[in-house]
Amino acid sequence: MGEPYYLTTAISYPNGKPHIGHAYEAIAADVIARHHKAQGRDVRFQTGTDEHGLKMAQKARELGKTPAELAAEMSQYFIDMCGALNIGYDVFIRTTEPRHHAATQELWRRMEASGDLYLDRYEGWYSIRDEAYYDESELVEGEGGEKLSPQGTPVEWTVEESWFFRLSKYQQPLLDLYASRDFIRPDSRRNEIMRFVEGGLRDLSVSRTSFDWGIKVPGSENHVMYVWVDALTNYITGLGFPDEGGDFARWWPADLHLIGKDIVRFHTVYWPAFLMSARLALPRQVFGHGFLLNRGQKESKSLGNVTDPIGLAETFGVDALRYFLMREVAFGQDGSYSPEAIVMRANTELGNAFGNLAQRTLSFIAKNLEGRLPEIHGHDAADTELFETIGKAVQRDVPAAFDDLALQQGVEHWLQAVFACNAYIDSQAPWTLRKTDPQRMETVLATLYICIAQLAVAIRPVIPASADTLLDTMGVPLAHRTYAGIGEHWYSPLAESGYRIATPKPLFPRLELPEETPA
Numbered sequence: 001m002g003e004p005y006y007l008t009t010a011i012s013y014p015n016g017k018p019h020i021g022h023a024y025e026a027i028a029a030d031v032i033a034r035h036h037k038a039q040g041r042d043v044r045f046q047t048g049t050d051e052h053g054l055k056m057a058q059k060a061r062e063l064g065k066t067p068a069e070l071a072a073e074m075s076q077y078f079i080d081m082c083g084a085l086n087i088g089y090d091v092f093i094r095t096t097e098p099r100h101h102a103a104t105q106e107l108w109r110r111m112e113a114s115g116d117l118y119l120d121r122y123e124g125w126y127s128i129r130d131e132a133y134y135d136e137s138e139l140v141e142g143e144g145g146e147k148l149s150p151q152g153t154p155v156e157w158t159v160e161e162s163w164f165f166r167l168s169k170y171q172q173p174l175l176d177l178y179a180s181r182d183f184i185r186p187d188s189r190r191n192e193i194m195r196f197v198e199g200g201l202r203d204l205s206v207s208r209t210s211f212d213w214g215i216k217v218p219g220s221e222n223h224v225m226y227v228w229v230d231a232l233t234n235y236i237t238g239l240g241f242p243d244e245g246g247d248f249a250r251w252w253p254a255d256l257h258l259i260g261k262d263i264v265r266f267h268t269v270y271w272p273a274f275l276m277s278a279r280l281a282l283p284r285q286v287f288g289h290g291f292l293l294n295r296g297q298k299e300s301k302s303l304g305n306v307t308d309p310i311g312l313a314e315t316f317g318v319d320a321l322r323y324f325l326m327r328e329v330a331f332g333q334d335g336s337y338s339p340e341a342i343v344m345r346a347n348t349e350l351g352n353a354f355g356n357l358a359q360r361t362l363s364f365i366a367k368n369l370e371g372r373l374p375e376i377h378g379h380d381a382a383d384t385e386l387f388e389t390i391g392k393a394v395q396r397d398v399p400a401a402f403d404d405l406a407l408q409q410g411v412e413h414w415l416q417a418v419f420a421c422n423a424y425i426d427s428q429a430p431w432t433l434r435k436t437d438p439q440r441m442e443t444v445l446a447t448l449y450i451c452i453a454q455l456a457v458a459i460r461p462v463i464p465a466s467a468d469t470l471l472d473t474m475g476v477p478l479a480h481r482t483y484a485g486i487g488e489h490w491y492s493p494l495a496e497s498g499y500r501i502a503t504p505k506p507l508f509p510r511l512e513l514p515e516e517t518p519a
């Protein structure tokens with residue numbers, strides 16, 4: 001069994017249906033998970049829903065439901081989204097599950113045993129939307145002069161009895177952590193967090209008495225835990241904590257928490273401090289990706305531009321959407337999407353560049369060799385050069401970029417290799433060789449066959465279903481669908497086995513812009 005690799009997404013608030021940001025994060029995490037599997041790692045991928053907190057309680061009241069009913073109903077939409085987008089998670093966690101209550105209460109007890117929890121009174125500016133307290137100095141002024149959180153959400157002056165976590169005690173250990181390794185990425189977020197922590201940390205209010213939709217504080221039953229204590233613990237609940245053997249021993253600490261830029265502070269300040277307090281190992285890395293904007297604008301109900309990601313996948317195809325999101329946006333930065341941009345990328349890059357390459361080659365073989373795999377009659381310099389170019393992309397550049405979470409760059413390396421293959425087919429012109437030199441034609445087609453399979457394997461983390469359809473058509477055994485495996489000797493045994501290829505259906509049918517933008 002390969003090296004363990006554990007990655008997580010944020011757990012989503014199911015107080016509304018999934019939006020494009022949720023889809024983006026899930027797809028990016030799925031690409032990373034599949035990439036590590038293609039390197040032979042033993043991957044564990046967890047996602048889920050964050051079901052407690054005031055926001056959920058209020059939404060439920062608004063709808064005349066209990067919070068538990070709302071959570072159960074809405075959580076299903078997130079599970080369905082994962083299904084629709086081909087997200088191959090291993091664990092979907094819901095924070096209302098009994099195992100999660102048990103794990104969170106144990107974490108609390110351990111923080112208490114470290115002397116890091118004490119009871120006091122809390123007064124401050126609280127944003128329900130962000131589920132966070134803010135300092136007066138952090139507030140900004142709204143258009144009507146009202147006070148807003150730094151995220152632009154309304155805040156209320158709130159006073160309550162509360163348990164506090166001694167966050168102040170962890171200022172130096174946290175700064176040491178940031179200095180010692182690449183804990184926070186990208187660098188812009190790391191700098192932001194370092195400045196925040198260097199400015200001094202105040203103890204954190206970690207319980208509420210004003211509502212009861214949450215996990216009870218052990219021994220203090222009128223308090224429920226601050227939703228972020230509860231939410232962050234999901235990452236160890238899914239591994240069976242408090243049992244520290246089994247899955248926990250195998251996969252903790254996490255290799256990567258993938259989250260959006262708005263919740264980096266919770267993951268890189270609070271979470272490692274809680275873990276240090278509970279004497280548990282710290283995750284290796286937190287990556288804060290950017291936000292996705294709809295034609296450059298934030299989606300909101302009032303603008304009426306909220307997009308259903310499942311609708312997008314239905315309109316354009318799951319793999320076209322996945323490819324677009326990874327290709328279009330520099331991972332870590334904000335990006336924008338529109339139906340025109342999705343259609344453009346899918347048609348030019350997936351359809352014309354890669355799909356046509358495979359289609360032309362395979363149907364030519366099906367037609368002219370009756371599906372028999374072409375024979376190799378000695379390679380010439382052009383073949384060797386193509387093998388080198390493709391090999392370098394597939395074995396080195398694409399995986400190295402994905403390893404580094406430079407997802408867009410990985411896709412670009414792949415696309416360059418596709419272009420090289422297209423240049424080869426045009427210069428070798430197998431359709432001309434058919435009459436002049438049938439042996440050379442077979443060698444050229446075999447060269448293309450091998451390279452196309454390699455290209456399919458390299459992009460498989462991004463477009464798993466289409467890549468597998470192609471590799472199935474080509475008869476490439478499952479065991480070879482890894483970066484290393486596709487560089488091995490599989491073509492001759494396949495050809496010798498008498499494998500025959502049928503004329504394939506186009507992989508990426510040409511997309512048209514829908515009459516109306518999907519809502």
Ligand code: ME8
Pocket residue numbers: 009010011012013014020021022024025050231232234258259260261262263290291292293
């Ligand atoms: O924050 N583009 O849940 P959430 C890209 N429950 N990513 C976006 C986005 C956008 N437009 N909008 C949101 C929460 N996200 C907490 C997390 S984790 C222990 C608890 C990202 O449903 C956001 O940054 O509001 C977060 O990573 C994820 O979607 C879920 O957001």
